[in-house]
Amino acid sequence: MQNKAKKPHVLIFPFPGQGHINPMLQFAKRLHSKGVKVTMVPTVFLSKSSFFDSSASIDLCIISDGFDEGGFEQADTPDAYLSTFWNVGPKSLAALIKKLGHTAHPVDALVYDTMLPWALDVAKQFGISSVAFFTQSCAVNSVYYHVYKGHLQLPLRGSHVSLPAMPPLHVSELPSFVAIYGLYRAWFDVLVDQFSNIDEADWVFFNHFYELEPQVVDWMSKFWNVITVGPTIPSIYLDKRLENDKDYGMNMFKPNVTACMSWLSGKPKDSVVYVSFGSVASLGIEQMEEIAWALKDRNGYFLWVVRETEKPKLPHNYVKETSHKGLVVTWCPQLEVLSHESVGCFLTHCGFNSTLEALSLGVPMLALPQWTDQCTNAKYIEDVWRIGIRARPDEKGIVRKETIIRCIMELLMEVGKKGEEIKKNSIKWKNLAKKAVDEGGKSDKNVDEFIAKLI
CATH class of the missing domain: 3.40.50.2000 (Glycogen Phosphorylase B;)
Incomplete structure (x- = not known):
């Protein structure tokens, strides 16, 4: 009872790339605004090289990807980076969760980037709730899912593909890792392996809103506890409920x-x-x-x-x-530009x-x-x-x-x-988009329901 009276503590663990960090950091801010204690988990190199907005009130706890001095650029090849991260990362993440377990705020849930499926195994090791967070669309991930299940045999034969809940797609309209099989093998393997253990996740989050892809969301909901939580862009551009939330708060390039x-x-x-x-x-x-x-x-x-x-x-x-x-x-500053x-x-x-x-x-x-x-x-x-x-x-x-x-x-x-x-x-x-994240909107309600399950 004493533990449940405290704020739930959620770790947010993105893949160390700008396009993955931004939506997950924004989701972290939304959780924080609703009374959740949130900790972002960047890599050592990323924490040293990025411009992080400390006013966001999001704690940082770093882990190693094996390339603390240069990150991805320090590795000779994508294969070298990924294999090293996959070896070092689980140990580093487990050590962090164990360390936090001896504080006043042990971890209640891990929201992990689906490109890091081993993070789910770490969450299970500690008995904490697990949330798979997709930073790409339902349609794109549906393609990778069908490849993983063997429903799409590669290399593809024919010029078109027909998949459940999606319009017919020309081969050139598929993700390039599928359309041009073998050209980007390291990244292909990562994206297909997202589904290797996802059936064990407690929730599966998508960074968009339901109306954007209702058919695919409904189809995926047959297998997983799917929740749409987006669009996760700064509050000033949509619901305006988070004061001074005008930017994501972390940039790998200075605008x-x-x-x-x-x-x-x-x-x-x-x-x-x-x-x-x-x-x-x-x-x-x-x-x-x-x-x-x-x-x-x-x-x-x-x-x-x-x-x-x-x-x-x-x-x-x-x-x-x-x-x-x-x-x-x-x-x-892309958001400022697009809103001009x-x-x-x-x-x-x-x-x-x-x-x-x-x-x-x-x-x-x-x-x-x-x-x-x-x-x-x-x-x-x-x-x-x-x-x-x-x-x-x-x-x-x-x-x-x-x-x-x-x-x-x-x-x-x-x-x-x-x-x-x-x-x-x-x-x-x-x-x-604005209606989805407004107070009482579908994405907003989904986030509230997730928090309620943690309390």
Whole structure:
């Protein structure tokens, strides 16, 4: 009885990548706002190299991934990183939970990134509640589940795939690790192995809201205790219940906040094309040039995030020659940018976090997917949610500048009628996203029910 009178204590354990940290950190903030004691568990290197907002009132306890000085970049190959992390991580996590067990706040539940399935085994070892947290969509994970179960035999034969509760998918619309079997074997194995022990998890959480994928959520709920808890983006952009919650609070890259927001101010409403390919995707030189020439030749406003490592791929003297209409930065405060009234469309790689952010803020998308889950997300953006256009590549796999210009003009409603429909749908999904996390909304109720089970 004395223990139950205390706040429940939840560990949040993300895979050490920006796209995994952000939604799980945001979920941690929501739990904290509801009276739960929350501890984030980053790796040693991540805790030293990231910009963490201490005002979030989230405790940090670090563990080792075996690469304390350099993280993923310290490893020679993805295989080397993953095998070492999989060996060192369980021992480090177990030691942390054991240590916390001797404090006034022993751990009641572990919310772990599904890319770290061994964390579930550690939770079972200590008899604490376990929550599998997916940072990709239900549709994408449904594909991996069918591969795990052997329902999708690889390499694939034929041009289309039909799966329960999903629209027919062309092979090119599947996650690239499945569509191009064998090319990314280390990551393929990690994503398929998410399901190796998931039947033992007490809950399975998804970072989106029910209306986004109702058929797949219902289908998955036949096997697991599925709960939608999203979209997990800072409160100021949706329910506004968490004071000063304007950013995720942890960045692996430092954004050019002042430069971006000052430049956007004064630009006409819906006039700016925002371009970003996230924290990982790396475009080929030819594709970078096609995007560059499209933005320049269209002669409209654009804000383009080009990471430092990608800058050498820009045409010579490009930044200077386009400075009258464009701004090129190495990183930006994406949520602030997407919520700015001057932004009319988002040219995106379709990472799920970026997709959810644009959808939740009502920004139409020009989809130019690169790899992993992005092709499936692009399919849903255009054909299911109808909030954007896919930019189609040519026979060489390159999206040409003419295609990019035409798609931008459609989205900004400069030509055709498609842009009007997409804008209306974007506003609809924006309202549904807000409704899900508002007090009493479905995602909000789901979080309350989870907390109640811990008390």
